[in-house]
Amino acid sequence: MEDMELFSPIAVAVLGGCTIFLFLQWKGLRRPPCIQCWIPWIGAGFDFGKAPLEFIEKARIKCGPVFTICAMGKRMTFVTEEEGIDTFLKSKNVDFEQAVQDPVYHTAWIPKNIFFTLHEKLYVIMKGKLGMANIHQFTEQLVEEFHEQLENLGSHGTTDLNDLVRYVLYPVTINTLFKKGLFFTNEKKVKEFYQHFKTYDEGFEYGSQLPEWFLRNWSKSKRWLLALFQTNVQEIKTHKSAKGNSRTLIQAVLDIVEMETHEHSPNYGLAMLWASLANAAPITFWTLAFILSHPDIHKTILERISSVFGTAGKDKMKVSEEDLKQLLLIKWCILEAIRLRAPGVITRKVVKPVTILNYTVPSGDLLMLSPFWLHRNPKYFSEPELFKPERWEKANLEKHAFLDCFMAFGGGKFQCPGRWFALAEIQICIVLILYKYECSLLDPLPKQVCLSPFGGCPPAGRAMPN
Structure with a gap:
């Protein structure tokens, strides 16, 4: 009798579960096929972590378009x-x-309530300051900053292309968006900054997910970068540009932040630093590497640069927006490099169930889209593995429209607000390097490292330009 009393609630629960399952199936509310493991919490974490981008593509082939x-x-x-x-x-x-x-909290210590209060306001101000209509305000300073950095390189030699790009791009970006002179001039301090930012950037994905005590070196570098802003934030706020009346992007951001909190200004400085440096340098590297590894494209670009600016000389050339418009092939090369070296995934959170195809994705799931694999789908991009900058002739860039299914800058409401600044900065950098130096690759085009699903794909190995 006691056994029967125990059995009755169990039987009811099982029967009820089966009834609900059958009802959901009947209503067509079935979830996408799921890949997991016999260890419940870890699931497919080990296999996914070893080679996430390969794992994603194999899962798509095995399970279909939604999984x-x-x-x-x-x-x-x-x-x-x-x-x-x-x-x-x-x-x-x-x-x-x-x-x-x-x-955002794990990597910059910005609390949840502060982030939700400020994010949309900050997005609006950055979108406005860095919008296409305002890029001309940055062009002159970017050109001057690049000239200054390139002069320090000397006139000839060999170096690792990735190191060269970072050496040039980091101070230019910081002096333009944050404060002229914020970047170090002391060689020892410059080396220290590069090392800490490299550690922070390379460990960013792990730092965004894992407790800091797992990542001592990464945590140390994060604290060093935060201290840099804590030391300089007051000076950044009161800095006046050479024009005297224009405020830098970071000043506009800090104005919004300090309406809510004075405590977290350095944290937003760190978040903005990573956002402005982490992807621009790899894409500049890859664009140059692709151009130098395609002699016909390299030759055409050099001829076009000469037609716009004349023969390279000792004088510092000026570059205007109109000049850049005449060098569309370089912009096509940048976009093609971005297409081939796009982030592994971008993400949203499902807050209410959504239906995709004949599946229901429940609330709480992270909804993921892979620009890396989307850009390799021949349905959207013919011969997707080839570097074909001419494909961008079909994009309506004058109206600021990319090719369909190009997702490297995200999409929707919160598309990357700095995309136009980044494209202009990279284009100016490449124009000046190719104008000033006769470059060639001493090594074959390196393979990409596809370990991380977040951010661009860094090179595996060195590329030595001469």
């Missing part, structure tokens, strides 16, 4: 076709801010 990966206690649902992409970009039931808040 879920369970890893480290999280459910990540990937979408790879039009309907899923449309939901990712336009649905009100998926949220960008909730998807990124935890990584």
Whole structure:
């Protein structure tokens, strides 16, 4: 009798579960196929962590265009076709801010309540300051800064292309967006900055997910970079540009931040530093590497630069927006490099269930889209593995439109606000390097490192320009 009393609630629970399952199936509310492991919390974490981008593509081939990966206690649902992409970009039931808040806290110590209060306001100000209509305000300073850095390189020699790009690009970006003179001139301090930023950048993905005590070197570098802003934040706020009346981007950001909190100004400085440096340098490297490894493209670009600026000389050339418009092939090369070296994933959080194809993705899932693999889909990009800058002739760049299914800058409400500044900065950098130096690669084009699903793909090995 006691056994029967014990059995009755169990039987009811099992029967009820089966009934609900069958009802959901009948209603068509079934979840995407799920890849997991016999260890519940870890799930597919080990296999996913070893080679995440390869794992994503194998899962797509095995499971179809919509699938879920369970890893480290999280459910990540990937979408790879039009309907899923449309939901990712336009649905009100998926949220960008909730998807990124935890990584923002772990990497810059910006509390949740502060982040949610300020994010949209800061996005609006950055989108305005860095919008296409305002890029001309940065062009002159960028050109001057690049000339200054390139003069320090000397007239000839060999070096690692990746190191060269970082050596030139980091101080230019910091002096332009933050404060002229904020970047160190002392050689020892410059080396220290490079080392700490490299450690912070390379460990960013792990730092966004894991407790800091797992990552001592990364934590040390994060604290060093935060201290840099804590020491300089007052000077940054009162700095006046050479024009005297224009405020830098970081000053505009700090004005908004300090309406809410004075305590977290250095934290937003660090977040903005990473956002402005982490992807621009790799894309500049890859663009130059692709150009130098394609002699016909390299020759055409040099001829075009000469037609616009004349023969290279000792004088510092000036570069205007009109000049850049005459060098569209360079911009095509940049966009093609971005296409081939795009981030592994971008993410949103599902706040209410969404239907994609015949699947229901439950609330709480992270909805993931892979620009890396989307850009390799022949349905959207013919001969996707080839470097073909001419494909960008079809994009309406005059109206600031990219090719369909180009997702390297994200999309929807919170598309990257700095994309136009980054494109202009990289284009100016490449124009000046190719104008000033006769360059050639001493090594073959390196392979990409695809260990991380976040951020661009760094090179595996060295590329030595002469």
